[in-house]
Amino acid sequence: MPYKNLISWNMIINAYIKHGRLNTALEIFAQMPERDLFSWNLMIDGFAKNGQVKFAQRMFDEMPRRDIVSWNSIINGYAKCGDMTTAMKMFDQSPIKDEVTWGIMLNGYAKCGQITSAHNWFEKLPYKNAISWNCLINRYIRCDVKSAQKLFDLMPNKNVTSFNIMLDAYMKKGESQLAYQMFYNMPVKDVTSWNIMIDGNARLGRMKVARELFDVMPCRDVVSWNTLIAGYKENGESKEAIEVFIKMIISGEMPDSSTLAIVLSAVADLGLIFQGRWVHLYIDKHGIPLNGTVGVALIDMYSKCGYVDIALSIFNSIPQKERDHWNSMISGSAVHGRGNLAINLFEKMQRSMVKPDDITFIGLLSACSHAGLVTEGRRYFNLMISKYEITPKIQHYGCMVDLLSRAGHLEEAISLVNNMPLRANDIIWRALLGASKNQSNVEIAEHAVRHLIELDTCDSSSYVLLLNIYACRNQYESAGEVWRTMKSKGVPKNTGCSCIEVDGVVHEFTVHIAHPLIAQIYSLLHSMT
Known part of the structure; x- marks a missing residue:
């Protein structure tokens, strides 16, 4: 620009702050030939909202003069960080207070879970508006819906947000009758009201009702489509989820990253590579970046459909890989027995300074198990605990038991099960059962089946595995006894x-x-x- 005025400087600073690039904003702020109150407030608010409240305080102290926005920004910074003691101190020092100042304090106490303090503050408010009422009602809902309902009933001027807060609470608590009663009696419904009802019914597995609501709602947004697609997917109706997505495209509604991630997950569940490639083409055509959830879902889809090499090429094409990208690729390699690839990816992940989490190690240990890499599996299990201080979950123990069992180390696997701090689940006992079948170890097989039957008396697969073991050893009497037990308990054999x-x-x-x-x-x- 040949000439920059104060507004130009403030606009470019504001742009960097909004994108979280605070250091660049600070550099530009330092270069400014002159600053006004708005310049200072931009910096203080930016640093406070990004959790750097100490730096915001330092700038606040350096300000030549302050207005109500300056005070509200610094108070809000402390409230967002949960430091209500300092927020209260700054509130007391503030020479001017408005509706926003009081609201910040109320919201701060509510978000910190200090419901009594929040209510006391609410009572002291010199002016109560719909925002303050809704804030307190929303906090009460998390611990006591009845108290929230009482407060809602006392509210003098309810808006659509107030109704939606209660509607969402009822649906999430399973109080669908109260939710429907409120929904039909609402003076005004917005698209959020309809979305809440669709989501609530989907959560309860009532997809027919959710679809009926979706079909009759007066207007839809992308959230409406996402809610229905996710509902079908989560309720095991992935085919219907894909059909709704196609209908969404035909209707002219533009899907967002969440839509594409959900539908790719549905495609992966069914292994429909043709539809998966179609979604991939759509992503490429519209230039949707793969840095976030879409990239993770795409890697996962190709991996689950058996195209690990395509998944790897997509993974390699992503310039800024997040932990979820690494986890998805490691897990995809594990599923197809590509243990060495999973290990190489993990080593690169460490060199990239991306910190692994418990999901990373589930994928890694699973890869070692499928590839029979016992030594590596033991080493990574110990590394997870010693270096990354991750407490093993039941899934990690399951992978280790499976690894040891598959490799023939049944005694070591049994020892691990007996000494782990968690109660063994069906996955662990099933791993032992499968391995004992392969090695014809009837004693361990019977021990595992007993535990499996205790966990789920109606699951036929445990009985069938034991039957196969007895049949291989020509122990037909024992096999007959298992069949009789299944018959007496009414356990049906699932069709393969x-x-x-x-x-x-x-x-x-x-x-x-x-x-x-x-x-x-x-x-x-x-x-x-």
């Missing part, structure tokens, strides 16, 4: 089923039900053999 996609069509193979092309399949198998 597998699916594969060919040219965009999903073919399902079920025990006892012949595939339409079974003759051709057997003919080809015969010629191959």
Whole structure:
């Protein structure tokens, strides 16, 4: 710019602050030939909102003069950090206080979970508006819906936000009858009201009701579509989730990153690579960045569909990889037995200064298990505890038990199970059961089955595994006893089923039900053999 005035300087500082680039904003602030009150307030508010309240305080102290915005910014900074003692001190020092100042203090106490202090502060408010009422009601909801309802009833001028807060609380607490009563009696409903009802029904597994609400709502936004798609996906109806996504595109609604991440997850559940590639093309066409959740979902989708190399090429193309990208790629490698690839990725992750978490080690240990890398598995399990101070969860122990069991170290696996601080779950006992079957160790198999049956008496898979062990050892009497036990307990044997996609069509193979092309399949198998 040939000429920069004060407004120009303030605008560029504000832009950097909004994008979290505080150091650059500070450099420009230092270069300013002159500053006004707005310049100082921008810097103080920016640093305070980003959690750097001590630096904000230092700038606040250096200000030549202050206004109500300056005081509110510094008080809000301390309140956001949960330091209500200092926030109160600054409040007392402030020579001028407005509605915002009082609201900051109320909101601060509420967010810190100090409900009594928040209520006392609410009583002292010189002017109570809808925002202050809604803030307190929202805080009461987290601990006591009945108290929130009483406060809501006392509220003189309720707005649509007030109703939506109560509506959301009722649906999340499973009080759908009260929610419907409020929903139909609301004087005004906005798109958020409808979205709350759709989401609440989806959470309760009532997808038919959720769809009916979606179909009749007067106007929709991207959240409405995301809520319905996520509802179908979370309730195991991934096919319907993809169909709604296609309908969304046809209707002209622009999906956001959340939409694409959800639908890619649904595609991955079904293993539909054709649809997955279509979504990938859509992402490329619209230039959607892969730095966030979309990149993670895309890597996960290709991995789960069996295309690890494509997943790896997408992973390598992302310039700024977050921890979730690394975790997704490591887990994808693990699923397909690419243990060495998972280990190489983990080593690169460490060199990239990205700190692994418990999910990273679940993927890594799982990779070691599938690839039979016992020594590496032991080393990474110990590294997780000693270097990264991550307390092992049941999933980590499950991976280790599976690793040791698969490699034939049954005694070590049993010792780990007996000495771990957590109660073994079905995954751990199933790992031991599977391994004991492979090694024909009936004693350990029976021990594992007993625990599995204790955990879930109606699961047929445990009984079937034990049956197979007895059958392999010609112990038909014992096998018969297991069948009789299943029959007496009314445990049904689940029908085996597998699916594969060919040219965009999903073919399902079920025990006892012949595939339409079974003759051709057997003919080809015969010629191959």
